[in-house]
Amino acid sequence: MAEVAYGVWDGVVHDARDGSTKTRASIATLKNFEEFDDGNPIRAFFGDRGFFVFDENVSLVDGLFHYMRKAAEQSCGACTPCRMGTVLVRDALDKMRRGLDSPLGFDSIEMLGEQMKETSLCGLGQTCAIALLDVLRNFRDKVEAEIADHRPIRTQHGMAYMTAPCIEACPSKINVPRYIDYIRDGKPENSLGVLLQKYPMAATCGRVCVRYCEQACRRKLVDEAVGIKTLKRYVADQQKGPHALKFTRDMIHKPLEDGMRVAVIGAGPAGISCAYHLLLHGYHVDVFEKSDQAGGMAQIGIPSYRLPKDTLAMETDIIAELGGRFLFGQQLGRDFTIDDLFAQGYKALFLGLGCQQGTTLGIEGEHAAHDGYYSGIDFLLRVHDHVEGIAPLELNGEVVVVGGGNVAMDCVRSAVRLGADNVHVVYRRTEGDMPADQEEVLAAGVEDIAFHTLTNPTRLMTENGRVVGVELICMEQTEPDESGRRKVRPIPGSAFTLPCNVFIAAIGQQVEDGALVEDDGITLDKWRCVEADKGLATSRPGVFAGGDCVTGPSTLIYAMAAGLKAARSIDDWVQLGTLRFFKRSRMRQLLSDNRILASDVVETPVRNAYRVHNPELDPELRKHMFGEVEQTICDKQAYAEAQRCMRCFRLYTVITAHSIPEGAT
């Protein structure tokens, strides 16, 4: 365990140098602070709540200089104290560490630090002087001693990292405050540029993302989370029309020679994202897709009233614009094998197979049902074909959908649009427990869908293979167990039946049978998902995997994040034969292990200003069509919403004994 020599955290001074132990207990919980990377001890850590020194010989002046240099580099320049303060303090510390006379002494630096902390507009300025002030107020003797002999201080190793709660919450680590800044600045195209650094499907994400960022948004502590997804959609939708940004081959930093080919299997969000980043790394990428369109679950699993097909197509087309090649109608296990691809000379493969096979409920009567029975995913596939005009689908009578996730919500809302007389959701837990996006649940509610929560199906009734009804039982919640979780159990004697013409089991999906066979040499886990390590490498060298086929059914944003990560790993593997250390990832781990970013108060009052919502089509109208329900907000709304972001940027640096390996960036 790393021993803290001295430091200040949340205003509490720790000093083990004098042998006092009374404050050591509170910092004994520091986890994983011993080494940053193998054999590279962490000497000091500076953050938004204070600092720790592990190695007494560390230079605070130099450490604070590196910290403030990052702050000055990242200061947006909007407010006076942060804009000038970071620069003045940085320059003064720079002079000091170089053994030169500084125009400002420690008293002036402290005054500027106080001004920044107390009067800055956003989280960066408010927090970037805290460690500085902690040092100057509690360990002034240390820094004065460091510069006493006017000798240059040896430059120390380390890294600086700026983040925010929303960034850390996002699987793709989108710099959310930055793209909101660009909207506020009047540069929505730059805002889109920030998104495109991480994935090509911004308009798609701006429509269907489950918004981990908004859950982490600190604006919630004032009124409501910033409409981050709404803003994302706004900037992405600027792409329509004459001012759309062009994707050009010169985006590719360094094109690689012809032989550097990588195959991506599956054109879903994970595959598209992986292909995009591989292309940007200079690889030649072929995307194998079993259907005849790109998009995967975003294409077939998300109904067009949430994600119009042309919006998605515009974004998957980016792959072709960057020189990638789609090979449609190519199914793994049917049309080719993994061995085939390696034989064709691909240097590496990415499996983005998805989970496209519905899970059955395992209730009585399910096997006998041939007519009127669908899995959620099969039903959505039929809906997709209906919207595309391939195979019209008309429903009438009673539709019962089992499940509480987004797929279930997509099924019920689609069923309404297909003309069903009544549509029911059956879910065994409470409405609050539904894993579906709350907004989807609400939207389904106003579209007159009947919710049967705390209800579970027990038997499917059929006549000659035709579904005619379903037997249900009411459930009740048990008392919370030790973990506080309440289970559900059936209430004896509460069974009842619902007439039912179409029954949809939307309770889960799995990797399709037959896609991977034993000969492929890819290990599956006990849930029959592809097993992959932290770098998304599978058991077979050169084969990487990500998205639903690794995690089980998950979200678009996780799949896109996996695509990015796999592309990084594939690049390392092809170029170096091994995966490099990824220092930002290590920093994130340090922050999350120690809950350093956890911050749950907004102390200074902020004026209430509630968030904007996307305009929506009237429920009575939209119930009858597959046109997009939500519309883009206007410029004025976007500017107003962008103003709500509090820019909760936080800055962290570590000082290490040796230089940190420059890994994938």
Next chain:
Amino acid sequence: MDTDTRHPAGDNAREATISLTVNGRQCTALPNETILACARRHDIFIPTLCELDDIDHTPGTCRVCIVEIEQSGREGVHAVSACTTPVREGMVVMTRSKRARDMQRLQVELLMADHLQDCATCVRHGNCELQDLAQFVGLTENRFFDRVKTQTRDYDDSSPAMIRDMQRCVRCQRCVAVCRYHQEVDALVMEGTGVNRAVALRNATDYDKSLCVSCGQCVLVCPTGALGERDEVDRAVDYICDPKITTVMQFAPAVRVAFGEEFGMPAGSNVEGQIIAAARKIGIDVVLDTNFAADVVIMEEGTELLARLKEGRRPTFTSCCPAWINFAEIHYPDILPFLSSTKSPQQVLSTVAKSYLPEKLGIPPERVRVISVMPCVAKKDEAVRPQLAQNGVPETDLVLTTREFARLLRREGIDLKDLEPSVFDDPYMSEYSGAGAIFGTTGGVMEAAVRTIYAAVNGKEIERIELTQLRGFEAVREATIDLGGPVGEVKVAMVHGLGDTRALVEKVRAGEADFDFIEVMACPGGCVDGGGSLRSKKAYLPLAMKRRETIYNVDREAKVRQSHNNAQVKALYRDFLGAPNSENAHHLLHTHYEDRRREMQLTVKEIWEDITMSRTLY
């Protein structure tokens, strides 16, 4: 109402349910109100810079209005910005504590760190909000100023009309706000980070590729000398002092009612006589009146409108306002066929002053230089339009804004107050009707036009000369006017301010608006509050109504109130032009417009190169 007895919360007294103390004084505040707003209602002064209440602008960026607060549930005393922090029940606010004052002062010192403080050479000298602010906080030191770094900041003089001097910008973003939310031109963006943060043009480095229409509202709200007109006082002096040149000066309808304040006269004073006297004193050879040209414009535009109505072409938009012309050309080129082809009064006067006038005065036209005094920066832009030059010689040689004219007089040691008012003496181009006079305010062009068109259609004057139904101050006003005769009822609209203009144009394009004639003035209020008018500190358009009232008085007191009854105008047509819209008139007094739509064709690569701060991926 006696303000002393008014409740500080004004009409919302009943809603002022929150009690707090400010500097020990018991105050009541509205829910969600800021400390600053509450303090102002209670007449407690807090120094501010970036905030501008008149345009509802509170970016919270300058951080000067720091006050200390104590609040329940939080230990100790904390510094917060008064402009963005809402009041809370029981809050204790101290605006004058030692720490608050020190922090306010330090903030101003930090603002000065990269503000070019060559005050003596600045157009805002003596009239600058930043200078005032330094006084408010008692600034005595300037420890952080770095001249070399400051002078690396951008200085943009690519516009013929305006200068954008980032060396003097304090990043208050008022210009961005007025352009974005009020004019809805949205030509300005904030660019760069840290000390490089600056106001920039959207998708353009140069003015001529930008979305800017030169309306100049940004100049009116700028607290410092960062934004201003291109100063051409020197060139004016050059002309005046050149004995070979005959200088002709014209001044716009609104200038005479929006100029006296500069010399300490009451707002809205009519200083026409003093301007004439001053012009002569500084050596202008011939003093003419743009009002005369406004009457000519009515003759041309009225005739044109009637012809278009006959053809069933509708609507027709007015064309006197150069910022509006820029707006149409850049933002809505598809509506250009609906704009009247009549030149603006400035250009009509200049054209006639270089053709008809030399003939009458017996001077060589090539020796004439027209100096135009306008409450407008877009007029500078208009003067250099290639289609407004004859054989490469611009019709209008030089445009001075009202502000520059004031500087010119100062250079000549003139104080307007001390001058004996004079009168025009040119017998050809200085008489004007009341109709020409009201061109300077929103609705004025329409009213002037109706007076003349009615007479043209009916062969007699309209009975009620003052068309009060056109005179409101709402952003968009609509009216139906019976012109009688074969024309009958026409539907007219008047709009001022480009934000509302945009909405109206969108309606017209969508076929949702049903109008025959639409008057557009780009500046809110019309020319009386034009972008070239005198600047007000900490206020936006505070004097509109007074100036407007004076303009209507000029009309009321005019002997002749219809353009077509202006004797000098009649003489011009009789002796020189022929009839309105005649071939000669068309050649000299009409113009054409150009599609200047801006295309933005950016690649993702270019965007990525422009992105700072999040460039961590590649």
